[in-house]
Amino acid sequence: MEGTVLRIEQGSLHDGTGLRTVVYLKGCPLRCAWCSTPESQSKSIENGFGQNMTSDEVIDEIEKDSIFYFHSNGGVTISGGEALVQADFTREILKKSKYIGINTALESSFCVPYTEIQKVAPFIDTLFVDVKIFTNELHKKWTGLGNQQILKNIRRFLIEYPNCEVRIRVPVIPGINMDIMELLMTACFVADLDRFVPLELLPYHRYGMHSYELLGKEYPLKDTPAPSPKEMFELADQLARTVPHLPVATLAKTFIY
Template structure:
C-alpha cells in the first residue's frame, strides 16, 4: 500500500466542488480524454512538462535547462533563443529542466507527495472549513486510478472531522470504488452523453461502465451530485437531455442531491499548447447569450420532470442547502 500519490495541483479556498470553502486535491491520470477537457495536464498518469515560451529568460542568457538536460536536442529554441517546445521522441521525462528553470517557463505538472504532505496543507485551512461548512475534495483526472492514496487521505480527513468529497468519473471496476465510499461524505460525477457510441467518440471510452456504477451508487445512501457539461454540437440536444432525465428518474430513482448544468467554457488552451497538443475544441463557435438562455431552459425542463437542477456553478454553496 502506497503512502504517495501523483498530484498535479492543490487548490485552496475553492467554492465550486462541494459545499463551503474547500481545499481541492487534483490527482494525475484519467481513463477519459474528453475533447472539451480544460485540464489536459490531468490526463496522463506520469509527471510531464509544460513549456511557456513567453516566460523563458532566453537560452543564451540563462540556459540552465540546456545544461542539465541529459538528452541533446531535447529542448527546442526559436529565433529569439527562447525554449518553445520539447521533442518527446528524445525526452526521457527526467524533469531536470523543469527543476532547473528559474522562471517557471518549464512547468512540471505532477509531483509525488505523501499523505502526510497533503494533510499538512489541508490542516492549514481547518478554521475555514469549520466556519463555512466546507472541507476537502479529491478530484483529478481520476482519483480512483490512485485508489489507496485517495482512500488514505479521505480516511484521515474523516478521522479529523473534516468533510470529504470525491469527484470521480466512476469509469472503473466496482472493486476500486467500494473501498473508498465509507470515507466520502459527498460524491460528484458527470453524465456526459447517454449514447455509448457518442460517448466513445467524444471521451475515448464507452459510458456503459459509468452508467452501471451510477445506478449502483444511487442505492448506496450517499449524497450524490450529477453534472452535465453541456457542450454545443456534442451533447446539447433534446434527445440527450431527455435520455439523461429518463436515466436519473428510472434507473437511479432520482436518488441524487441535485443535477448541475455546466455550460462549455474555452479553458485550457494555453495548457494544450504548452504540452505540444492541439486544442480539440478550437473550431467550436456559438452564441454565448443564446446558449446561456438555453441552459436555463434545460434547467426548467429537468425541474418540471421532478429533478432538482441548477444551471452553472452559482449553486455550489448557497443552493446546496436541502429543500
C-alpha cells in the same frame, strides 16, 4: 503512501459546500475532446505538471485551512483527472480527513472497476459524478470509452451507500451533447434512480487551451463556442418541466418541480 498530485487549490467555492481545498490528482482513463485539464490525463509528471507527494503531505496542506472549513461547512474535495485511477492514495487522503473531522467530497467519472469505488466509498460525504453523454456510441466517440460501466456503477453505488449525498453533473457542449433529446435521456436516467439525486448542468468553457499549448497539443474544440447563460437556463427549465420531480440546476439557478 505516495501518489501523483497535479496541484492543490485552496479557497474553492464550487466543489462542494462551503470553502474547500481541492486536491487534483493525475491520471484519467478518458480522453474527452473538451477536457479542460489535459495535463491531468497522464499519471506521470510531464512538462512540469505534477509532483509526487505522500498522503501525510497532502493532509498537511488540507489542514492549513481547517478553521475555514469549520466556519463555512467546507472541507476537502478530491478531483482529477480521475481520482480513482489512484484509488488507494485517494482512500488514504479521505480516510485521514474524516478521522480529523474534515468533510469530504469526491469528483469522479466513475469510469473504473467498481472495486476501486468500494475502496473510497465509506469515506465520502458527497459525490459529484459525471454523466458526460448518455448515448453509449457518442460517449465512446467523444471520450474514447463507452459509458455502460459508469451507469452501472452509479446505480450500484446509490443502493450500497445510501448515506452519501450524490449529485450528477453533465458538461453541456455545443455540437456534442447540447441536444435536448440527448439531455432528456440523461435526465430520465437520473429521475429513475433508486433515490433522489439532483442533476447539474455545467456550461462548456475553453479555460484549458493554454495547457494544450504548453503540452504541444492541439485543442480539438477550439472553434466551439461556450453556451450562453440564457441557453443554459432554458435547457435546465425544459428538462425540469419535462421530467417530473427532477431538480435541474445550472451554475446560477435551480429549477425544482
